[in-house]
Each structure stands twice: as C-alpha cells, then as structure tokens.
Amino acid sequence: MDDGGIQEEPPSARFLTPTRSGGTRWVDGSEVDSSESAALSLGDERSGETVSAEGSAAATGPASRVSSGTFRRRLGKRPRRVDSLDVEAMNVRGAHGHSSKELTMLSTIAMAFQTLGVVYGDMGTSPLYVFSDVFSKVPIKSEVEILGALSLVMYTIALIPFAKYVFIVLKANDNGEGGTFALYSLICRYAKVSLLPNQQRVDEDISSFRLKLPTPELERAMFVKDCLEKKPLFKNILLFLVLMGTSMVIGDGILTPSMSVMSAVSGLQGQVPGFNTDAVVMVSIIVLLLLFSVQRFGTGKVGFMFAPILGLWFINLSSIGIYNIVKYDISVVRAFNPAYIYLFFQTNGMKAWSALGGCVLCITGAEAMFADLGHFSVKSIQVAFTAVVFPCLLIAYMGQAAFLMKNPLAVERIFYDSVPGVLFWPVFVIATLAAMIASQAMISATFSCIKQAMALGCFPRIKIIHTSKKIMGQIYIPVMNWFLMVMCIIIVATFRSTNDIANAYGIAEVGVMMVSTVLVTLVMLLIWQTNLFLVLCFPILFGAVEFAYLTAVLSKIREGGWLPLAFSSLFLCIMYTWNYGSVLKYQSEMRGKISLDFILDLGATLGTVRVPGIGLVYNELVQGIPSIFGQLLVTLPAMHSTIVFVCIKYIPVPYVPLEERFLFRRVGQKDYHMFRCVARYGYKDVRKEDHGFFEQLLVESLEKFLRREAQEIALETSTMEAERDDISVVSEVPQSPASEGDLRTPLLSDQRSGDDNRMGTRDDSAPVLPSSSMSAEEDPALEYELEALREAMASGFTYLLAHGDVRARKESFFTKKFIINYFYAFLRRNCRAGTATLKVPHSNIMRVGMTYMV
Incomplete structure (x- = not known):
C-alpha cells in the first residue's frame, strides 16, 4: 500500500488502481469510511490483528486478483459513520469547524x-x-x-x-x-515534527486534516x-x-x-x-x-x-x-x-x-x-x-x-x-x-x-x-x-x-x-x-x-x-x-508492548477465567498490546469476557468531525472478544462526557462495527462465489446502471432512523445491500457475538488503568534523573486523573501499579 504523501483529489470514492509493478495503490477520496480503510493497518502493526472492512482484503498476490470485484464493490461510496463517543459535540450542532458558506x-x-x-x-x-x-x-x-x-x-x-x-x-x-x-x-x-510518535496514516483521511502538500517540483518547500x-x-x-x-x-x-x-x-x-x-x-x-x-x-x-x-x-x-x-x-x-x-x-x-x-x-x-x-x-x-x-x-x-x-x-x-x-x-x-x-x-x-x-x-x-x-x-x-x-x-x-x-x-x-x-x-x-x-x-x-x-x-x-x-x-x-x-513514557510503552503471538498462545481464555463484563483498558498506544495488559493478566484472578483497548488521541487539527472520531478494529481471533478503539480529538474539541452515556455509546458503536464486519464477510463471500464464473479485471469499470449501483454498495445498511436523526449523517442516496448478503438474524456467529456483548454490558463496565511511576534509568545523566524523578514525578502526582473527565465511580476503577524506565 502506498503510504506516501496525501494526494489532493476531488471528492470521490477510494479505489484500488493498478500500478506499473502489477500491485495496487490507494487513491484518496473524501467519501470513504476512514476508520476501516487499509491504512488502518498502521504499517508496523502485527499482521495477526484482523481489521474489519478492508483489513482482510488488503493482501497482495493472487488472492487480491481473484477478489478484485470485491475491492470495487467494497470501496464504493459509503454513508458517513455514526459511531461516536463524544457527548458534548452531539449537543452543539455544527460545532466542529467553520461553515463553508460565505457570510452575508x-x-x-x-x-x-x-x-x-x-x-x-x-x-x-x-x-x-x-x-x-x-x-x-x-x-x-x-x-x-x-x-x-x-x-x-x-x-x-x-x-x-x-x-x-x-x-x-x-x-x-x-x-x-x-x-x-x-x-x-x-x-x-505538513511535516512530521511532533515529538510524540503516535501519528497514523489514517489520521490524514480526516476531512479537517486534508491539505495540499508542497509539490515535488518546489524543491525549497x-x-x-x-x-x-x-x-x-x-x-x-x-x-x-x-x-x-x-x-x-x-x-x-x-x-x-x-x-x-x-x-x-x-x-x-x-x-x-x-x-x-x-x-x-x-x-x-x-x-x-x-x-x-x-x-x-x-x-x-x-x-x-x-x-x-x-x-x-x-x-x-x-x-x-x-x-x-x-x-x-x-x-x-x-x-x-x-x-x-x-x-x-x-x-x-x-x-x-x-x-x-x-x-x-x-x-x-x-x-x-x-x-x-x-x-x-x-x-x-x-x-x-x-x-x-x-x-x-x-x-x-x-x-x-x-x-x-x-x-x-x-x-x-x-x-x-x-x-x-x-x-x-x-x-x-x-x-x-x-x-x-x-x-x-x-x-x-x-x-x-x-x-x-x-x-x-x-x-x-x-x-x-x-x-x-x-x-x-x-x-x-x-x-x-x-x-x-x-x-x-x-x-x-x-x-x-x-x-x-x-x-x-x-x-x-x-x-x-x-x-x-x-x-x-x-x-x-x-x-x-x-x-x-x-x-x-x-x-x-x-x-x-x-x-x-x-x-x-x-x-x-x-x-x-x-x-x-x-x-x-x-x-x-x-x-x-x-x-x-510524556514522550519518554510513550517510547517506553512502545518498547514494552506485548507480542500478539504470546496472547494467541494463551488461547481464548487468556490463560485465566473469563467472566461476564466489559473491561476498558485505557492506554496511550495506538498500536500493539500495552504492557499493562500483561500486568492485569498476572494480577487479576479473572478477566472480563470483552476487552476494549481505549486510546484517547489528539490530532493536530482544531476539531475532528463527529462522524470521523472513532476507529474500531478487532484484536486477535473472534473468540477472544478483544477490540481496539482509538478516539481522536482535535486540540479544541470538548471532552465533557458522562460515563453512563459514554458506555452506552461505546456498546452501540461496537455493535455497528460487528454488524459491518459480518456484512463485509457475507458480501465478500457471495461476490467471490459469483466471480468464479466471471473474474473481472481490476481496471475494468462496468458502465451499466445495475453495475453502477452495485459498485456504490454501502457497508452499513441497517442504520436505524433514530441514529440517523440524532447524528444528522444519513445518506438517502445510498442504495441498500444486495439480497445475497446475509442479515444479522441469519448469521449465527454474529448473533452469538452480539448476545455475548449484551450479556457483558449487563454485567457492567470496569475501567482498567495503570498507576504508572516513571523513573529514569540508572545510567542516565544527572540532569535527566532530576527532571524525570523529581520534577516530572511531582507533576504526575499532582495532576488530574484521566478518569476524572468521565466522572467514573471509584467502584468501577481498577488500578495496576506500573514502573516505566525511561
């Protein structure tokens, strides 16, 4: 996949187009659901983590050729995302960004x-x-x-x-x-000058992030x-x-x-x-x-x-x-x-x-x-x-x-x-x-x-x-x-x-x-x-x-x-x-990531007992499994049936549009019931959330994610069966009205009217899925997973946090030891806890001691 500079294109769908080497590359478009694009693979992310939507279809080689029709169907125009955990933004209509209309x-x-x-x-x-x-x-x-x-x-x-x-x-x-x-x-x-190494290629798909990069001809820039x-x-x-x-x-x-x-x-x-x-x-x-x-x-x-x-x-x-x-x-x-x-x-x-x-x-x-x-x-x-x-x-x-x-x-x-x-x-x-x-x-x-x-x-x-x-x-x-x-x-x-x-x-x-x-x-x-x-x-x-x-x-x-x-x-x-x-702590967390192979070797039980409930593991990593999770497995006698790694991340833009705020993906196999959620905020976005409403929106968003993932798999399966008799070429674009509508098939057709009215993001022009795709009631695996999610929600939420202590290594210079061990440690001890923003009851919080050597 081409992860180079942002190409400024007119609003269109994101398609795979052939390259000289015989592979494919992404062409950017504003109508694509950025959260499940192949760019979400994050480059150095472990391949063992499966990505809903395009994650499983982004492979190269013969398999990608066979499923070329699937690419074209799945990369058509999609409705805007409706999953979000931002409460305040829902109360303030049009709060994000400035209106494009000219003022009188x-x-x-x-x-x-x-x-x-x-x-x-x-x-x-x-x-x-x-x-x-x-x-x-x-x-x-x-x-x-x-x-x-x-x-x-x-x-x-x-x-x-x-x-x-x-x-x-x-x-x-x-x-x-x-x-x-x-x-x-x-x-x-325009230039990757941030000292915090949490940038993601998919962040560049945010509408307020879009920009026109300096042209290669302008050598000075x-x-x-x-x-x-x-x-x-x-x-x-x-x-x-x-x-x-x-x-x-x-x-x-x-x-x-x-x-x-x-x-x-x-x-x-x-x-x-x-x-x-x-x-x-x-x-x-x-x-x-x-x-x-x-x-x-x-x-x-x-x-x-x-x-x-x-x-x-x-x-x-x-x-x-x-x-x-x-x-x-x-x-x-x-x-x-x-x-x-x-x-x-x-x-x-x-x-x-x-x-x-x-x-x-x-x-x-x-x-x-x-x-x-x-x-x-x-x-x-x-x-x-x-x-x-x-x-x-x-x-x-x-x-x-x-x-x-x-x-x-x-x-x-x-x-x-x-x-x-x-x-x-x-x-x-x-x-x-x-x-x-x-x-x-x-x-x-x-x-x-x-x-x-x-x-x-x-x-x-x-x-x-x-x-x-x-x-x-x-x-x-x-x-x-x-x-x-x-x-x-x-x-x-x-x-x-x-x-x-x-x-x-x-x-x-x-x-x-x-x-x-x-x-x-x-x-x-x-x-x-x-x-x-x-x-x-x-x-x-x-x-x-x-x-x-x-x-x-x-x-x-x-x-x-x-x-x-x-x-x-x-x-x-x-x-x-x-x-x-903060930069040193993040780098320490990156070095201490847990290998996905280790988690997979533990099996679906994670080497412990899985009890009903949803565990929200807060961490700062946008990729990989944080070291706090290993500490939790060792310390706690049991683990929740559903695990969500939540990362609050700030993007260098004033506001992140509501429909582009969250990225969801699956971690490990389906029976592990582990997910990652990256919540993206701009530096002027308001985070004023009630924990109860936060939890409700989290589950709703996760349900939509699971349904979309199941529809993706069903659509891909039905399409591959149809293409066994007639394999299309990637560069061919059908011109008939029926094929045109098929190309623009959305990935999410079960949006409820209440959600659409609440978020104001309904796309009435988007057609529905073809009848060949499997509904939620016809998919026993999806129904089982949704039922497990509802059961976990009924059992309650637990916020799993790290009570971190940051210390400079012994071989560090005296200046670094003084700054980290005393000044930075003093600021950390006296700053506001992250859960205070959500007003989470103390009974729902579990802290695990961690020491980060930087």
Whole structure:
C-alpha cells in the first residue's frame, strides 16, 4: 500500500488502481469510511490483528486478483459513520469547524461588531497609559517630542496590527483557528515534527486534516520539510518556540488585568479629594477580586454586554479626540510625516530608545486578533479593525497629543485631563468597564492556551469546567483562575503605580509577536510556497521592528521587566518537562508492548477465567498490546469476557468531525472478544462526557462495527462465489446502471432512523445491500457475538488503568534523573486523573501499579 504523501483529489470514492509493478495503490477520496480503510493497518502493526472492512482484503498476490470485484464493490461510496463517543459535540450542532458558506455582508458587519468586545479590549484601552509611560522616559521640551512620539505610535499601529496581522498573519489560520498552537498544528500536518510518535496514516483521511502538500517540483518547500522531519534539533527548536510563545501569553494574562484595572481606577486621583495611591491600590484589588470571582459563572450570561460597551468606548475615544484636536491644536496632523520619528531619536538619543518600551504598549493585545480567530471570521476581524479600531485609536492619540501641545505638564494623567469636565464620570465608568472587559479577554485567552497545551500533551491535566452548553470555547479553569488572581493582587500591591507595571508590561507581548513572525515565515516557506523575496521581506521588515522593541523592553528588566520573564520561564519549564516526560513514557510503552503471538498462545481464555463484563483498558498506544495488559493478566484472578483497548488521541487539527472520531478494529481471533478503539480529538474539541452515556455509546458503536464486519464477510463471500464464473479485471469499470449501483454498495445498511436523526449523517442516496448478503438474524456467529456483548454490558463496565511511576534509568545523566524523578514525578502526582473527565465511580476503577524506565 502506498503510504506516501496525501494526494489532493476531488471528492470521490477510494479505489484500488493498478500500478506499473502489477500491485495496487490507494487513491484518496473524501467519501470513504476512514476508520476501516487499509491504512488502518498502521504499517508496523502485527499482521495477526484482523481489521474489519478492508483489513482482510488488503493482501497482495493472487488472492487480491481473484477478489478484485470485491475491492470495487467494497470501496464504493459509503454513508458517513455514526459511531461516536463524544457527548458534548452531539449537543452543539455544527460545532466542529467553520461553515463553508460565505457570510452575508450584514452577518459580517454584525460579527465585526461582536469582535469589539472580545478581540480589541486590550488594544482599545491602551490610550489610558501609553503617553504617560512614554513621556516618563522622555521629558517634553518642545513639539518635537510630542509629534515624534505621536508619529511613532501611529506607525507602530499601522505596521504591526494593521499590516502584519490583518493582512498576513490572519491568513495563516488552521481551519479558522488562530494562535501559536494553531500555527504549530498546521506545520505538524505538513511535516512530521511532533515529538510524540503516535501519528497514523489514517489520521490524514480526516476531512479537517486534508491539505495540499508542497509539490515535488518546489524543491525549497521539500528541503524545509526534510530538514524539519529528519533533524531532531529542528523539532525541538520549533517546539521550544511554540511553548515559549504560549508561556508568554500566560505571562501577559497576569499583567493585563493589573495594568488595565489600575489605569482606569487611577483616574480618580486628582478628581476625588484625598484619593491617594493607597486608595487606588485598594480599589484596584477590590475590582480584581470581583473580576476573578465571577469567572466561575462564565461569560455567556454577560457576553452580550461586551460589544456595546466597547463600541461606546471607541465612540468616546474618537469623540474626545476630535474635540481636543479642534480645540487645542489641529497641526498635530503633521505627525503623519515619519520624519518626526527621526527628529525624535536625534533630539533625545538613548532616552528615545528607552521610550520605545512605552510606545509598544499601544499594540498590546494585537496577538488577540489572531488568537481569538476561532470565534469569528477573518473578514469580520479585518472589517472591525480597519473601519473602527484603527481610525478611533489614531484620533484618540492625536487628540491627546493636541492637548499636550497646550498643557505639557499634564502628562501623568493625560487621558482623564483631556476629557471635558462634564464628561468625566460617564467616561470613567465606561473606562473601568472597558478595562475589565480587556482583562476578561486575556483571562479567557489564558484558559484557552492551557486547554490547547493539555490537548497537545504539553501541560499536566487540570480541572476544566465548561460554562456553556452552546459555546464550546467558554471554559473556566479554577486552578489557573485563582493563581492569576493572587498574582495580580501581588503585582498591584507591590508596584503601586501604572508606570512601574508598564515597565514589566510589553516584554511578553513582543516575545509572542516574534514567535508568530518565525512560525508564519515557516508557513510561507513550507505551505504557502511564497516567492522567496517576499518570504525574506516578512521577517526582515517585521522582525527588525519587533527586535528593536524587544531590545527596548529588555532594558527595563531591572525595573520590573523580570516579572513576566519569570512567569513565562515557570510555565515554559512546566510545559517542556511534561512534554519531555510524556514522550519518554510513550517510547517506553512502545518498547514494552506485548507480542500478539504470546496472547494467541494463551488461547481464548487468556490463560485465566473469563467472566461476564466489559473491561476498558485505557492506554496511550495506538498500536500493539500495552504492557499493562500483561500486568492485569498476572494480577487479576479473572478477566472480563470483552476487552476494549481505549486510546484517547489528539490530532493536530482544531476539531475532528463527529462522524470521523472513532476507529474500531478487532484484536486477535473472534473468540477472544478483544477490540481496539482509538478516539481522536482535535486540540479544541470538548471532552465533557458522562460515563453512563459514554458506555452506552461505546456498546452501540461496537455493535455497528460487528454488524459491518459480518456484512463485509457475507458480501465478500457471495461476490467471490459469483466471480468464479466471471473474474473481472481490476481496471475494468462496468458502465451499466445495475453495475453502477452495485459498485456504490454501502457497508452499513441497517442504520436505524433514530441514529440517523440524532447524528444528522444519513445518506438517502445510498442504495441498500444486495439480497445475497446475509442479515444479522441469519448469521449465527454474529448473533452469538452480539448476545455475548449484551450479556457483558449487563454485567457492567470496569475501567482498567495503570498507576504508572516513571523513573529514569540508572545510567542516565544527572540532569535527566532530576527532571524525570523529581520534577516530572511531582507533576504526575499532582495532576488530574484521566478518569476524572468521565466522572467514573471509584467502584468501577481498577488500578495496576506500573514502573516505566525511561
């Protein structure tokens, strides 16, 4: 079988076509039931394991020639699979992926309005503190400082968020999903760079996985692909960049609430008599406590308020800006001339370079435009920024600059001093609400990053609560919420000034931007196949600007810039250690697999007593029999009559469609009653399952699998008998209507209407099986196996788990021993158990001690 690169073909059935060598090869098609394709043999899987559907028919040689008609009949169009164990996805219709239909103009405008409350809160509140921080480094001596700083802010916004993110980075989305992990998963699909060796050829048949690989003629893309795949150093560097970017987003999530809330509350200083710094700190802490306390209720109930409030905020910014420009100095429009940037640096020297650290605050939150893409469309984010956010921010900063032209001493409270007196309290209320919404966006982004890191095996399992049954992205992580709250309160109480927090703020943001620049450049080389000159222009132009800002913010490490670096380093160590230990553990499990020959030698009783019941053996292997099963055979006095090896596997795609989630196959002979189930999830899929419903769906899926397997055998037998008189050639395709219908015979005709209505995957155009195939009632072997399955289900389910202890080998280096035996072991002891996701009763769980030497 040809397991090479994915061939992009129009939707069609998957057929066997002749090759020059006389064998056959697979031609990909989107209508094939991927779970039972011959690709499921997994290459190095033991041949003794029989695969339902195509597994038994994928043999080469004379036998395949004789059964060529069988191939053609069995590889016709099939209805979508209906077996799935995902409960939450069944409650959220159309939750997986984005609709392929084009949004109307009205829908795009409505969605663009909604982005104001989710995406642009952080960037929208930056006028509260940008100029006050910039001019704390560069004192105002003439109009050159004001116009230079204004020009610097204007062109920074135009270059980074507008040019880079709106027109380039947003296009590098992963099936509508954005963020650092989305870029990484996109690269993982085009090049095998994942350190966890659990990739399967059949995963490439998932509809959301489908892609157009670089053509062999494009040597540059293939060279990059080979370098990434063949050199472990590049894989580790890429993973390090992704984890570093993610950890910096988390670090940013710690500082954003502190900075935004304190900037808004500080407006009361000077307005309310006796409202000093201590009062600002206390009120800020109270607001932060309120903000983090309501997280457990979710944002769904108050989400509709976000966009109107931010919309009103942007209207206030532009209105006050126009008022100040007209009243004080309309000549600030001269700042559109970039020559003032040169004069600014020429006049102030190193102070101007230090002021870049304050200027970068005007683009904080720009990464949210890409990270929050999954909730919106590219066009809606582009429309909102181009039509509302960009012009309103420019007018706001120009208005503040005009005010400073006449009032240069009002730098410390520039935003509130520039507000007309009669509008102070309404603007203060709106500013405080906008600051809380901006904080909410970063808190939610932190939760999302943690969830994606957990899905890709880069973060320990912790409790995740889904606060909405309709919106999958709304989650709440209690541990992270309280950690963020404590850190924010400590920051506010320690720094006590927005200028001091601003010294720490910005480092994480610039770091994330540089990581996205590197990853998007890699996407251009590997996937987009962009012209080499344009590829080089992207990192040179944007990378140079971001590097200049990075050097400026790094100069403030002693003044507080160490704080986000410390937080980012902590989470980077946690994520990298967890990924490193998980990879070593998986490799140890691969080495310790039990030979199928050994299991077959034990016989159908497995060398013990088989009692009624279903044993779910949870493991991480996608192929082979895990070592825990041998430990179970030795430890337990009896074994369940039906054994299912369950593997929860995450694919580098945002969502796995419901009908493509599960792969079933048989392990050993029929009388062994052993099966493997690989449950595939995307990194943004929701796993929120009740164990009772989980078990019911498992049995239903297994029944459908057994029926399909029996129909396959019956269809193959009847077809081979008919072909004894008339053997067809593989390349011949009958043209008659009757033969055409026969070729498109589905493999599953006994779908119940209830299943079809529930899953919405019924294919009314699919014909039924020919009368020659044997029904379930006429097949005593199938009826016996189904009855045995029902009897096992009636006896109950038992979850068989390994209580694993991972230890470094004695000959390992000291560093490895320290990381694995202490740090990784500590994370494993304190992470959430896998069965907690299913809420399985303790009486249904059996654990066996295992030690993995890595």
